[in-house]
Structure formats: C-alpha cells, structure tokens
Amino acid sequence: MKLKNLxxxxxxxxxxxxxxxxxxxxxxxMKSDLSLVMLFLxxxxxxxKKSFLVIGLVAGILAGLTTSLPGGFFxxxxxxxxxxxxxxxxxxxxxxxxxxxxxxxxxxxxAGLGTVLSGTIFLTAAILIANLxxxxxxxxxxxxxxxxxxxxxxxxxxxxxxxxxxxxRAGFIKIAATPAR
Numbered sequence: 001m002k003l004k005n006l007x008x009x010x011x012x013x014x015x016x017x018x019x020x021x022x023x024x025x026x027x028x029x030m031k032s033d034l035s036l037v038m039l040f041l042x043x044x045x046x047x048x049k050k051s052f053l054v055i056g057l058v059a060g061i062l063a064g065l066t067t068s069l070p071g072g073f074f075x076x077x078x079x080x081x082x083x084x085x086x087x088x089x090x091x092x093x094x095x096x097x098x099x100x101x102x103x104x105x106x107x108x109x110x111a112g113l114g115t116v117l118s119g120t121i122f123l124t125a126a127i128l129i130a131n132l133x134x135x136x137x138x139x140x141x142x143x144x145x146x147x148x149x150x151x152x153x154x155x156x157x158x159x160x161x162x163x164x165x166x167x168x169r170a171g172f173i174k175i176a177a178t179p180a181r
Contacts, residue, residue, distance in 0.1 A: 056084020071130030
C-alpha cells in the first residue's frame with residue numbers, strides 16, 4: 001500500500017474511532033458502531049490482498065479500546081477482523097462485476113449487510129466471552145444492530161461520493177473508480 005493511501009486509511013480509522021468513542025453506550029453499555037462506516041470506506045477504496053486483514057484488526061483494536069461494554073475488547077477485535085475479511089472479499093467481487101451506479105448501489109447494500117454481519121458476530125462473541133445473557137441476543141439484534149445497520153447504510157451512501165470527489169481532487173483515487181453520474 002502506498003504511503004498516502006496508508007495515511008488516508010489511518011485518518012478514516014481515526015475518525016471512526018472518534019465516532020465510536022463519543023457515541024454513548026445505550027443498552028448494557030453497547031453502542032451503535034459508526035466506526036464500521038469508516039472501515040468499509042477504507043476497505044472499498046484502499047484495501048488490497050496484503051492489507052485488508054491488518055485494516056480490520058486495527059479497526060477492531062481501536063473499537064475495543066473505546067468500547068463501553070465490559071469485556072467488549074475481544075468481541076470487537078474478533079468482529080472487525082472477520083467482518084473486514086468477508087466484506088473485502090465481497091467488495092472485491094462487486095468491483096469486478098459492476099461499475100458506475102450499480103457498483104455504488106451494491107457497495108451501499110454491502111455496507112448495510114456488513115453492519116448486520118458485524119453486529120451478529122459481536123453479539124455472539126460478547127455472549128460467549130463477556131458473559132452476556134444469551135436470551136438478550138434477539139432484543140439486542142433488533143434494538144441495536146438493525147438500527148445501526150440503517151444508520152451506517154445512510155452514512156456510507158452519503159460519504160462514498162464525497163470520498164470519491166475529494167480523492168479525485170487530491171489524486172489518491174483514479175477517475176475510473178468513480179460511479180457514473
């Protein structure tokens with residue numbers, strides 16, 4: 001990965017960490033994970049076969065350090081690492097099969113579904129590691145994961161074109177990567 005791309009990924013993860021840190025814990029200390037939006041943007045625009053796992057691991061560590069859920073560090077690391085791997089693979093397939101507006105639309109949907117995957121992995125790991133009651137899974141899924149997925153989908157949809165515009169002007173995103181207008 002080029003140095004300027006690494007710097008942009010670091011900025012994305014830093015912004016995601018701040019979003020994760022300032023968002024209050026709502027249910028049992030759990031909070032909506034807005035850092036996933038920045039992780040997904042980093043994966044879609046800058047990740048490659050050599051870096052996606054490291055990006056996910058770093059995002060997990062940063063989210064774990066800012067979690068308000070007691071025992072939530074390891075569930076965050078596990079969830080972001082697995083989610084980054086799955087989402088990167090799907091983003092890679094989408095970028096090969098779709099272009100323009102179709103790529104944009106599919107990427108937005110993948111960001112929403114990636115949030116659902118992340119929340120499911122996090123809740124499962126939290127139940128197993130942080131000793132949360134298993135009976136709370138459905139309530140937490142409906143009360144936290146699904147609303148977070150909707151918010152992340154909207155944020156990703158809004159930020160994706162902005163990242164492209166800024167990236168084109170700064171020279172770190174090629175014009176061929178932009179959606180059709």
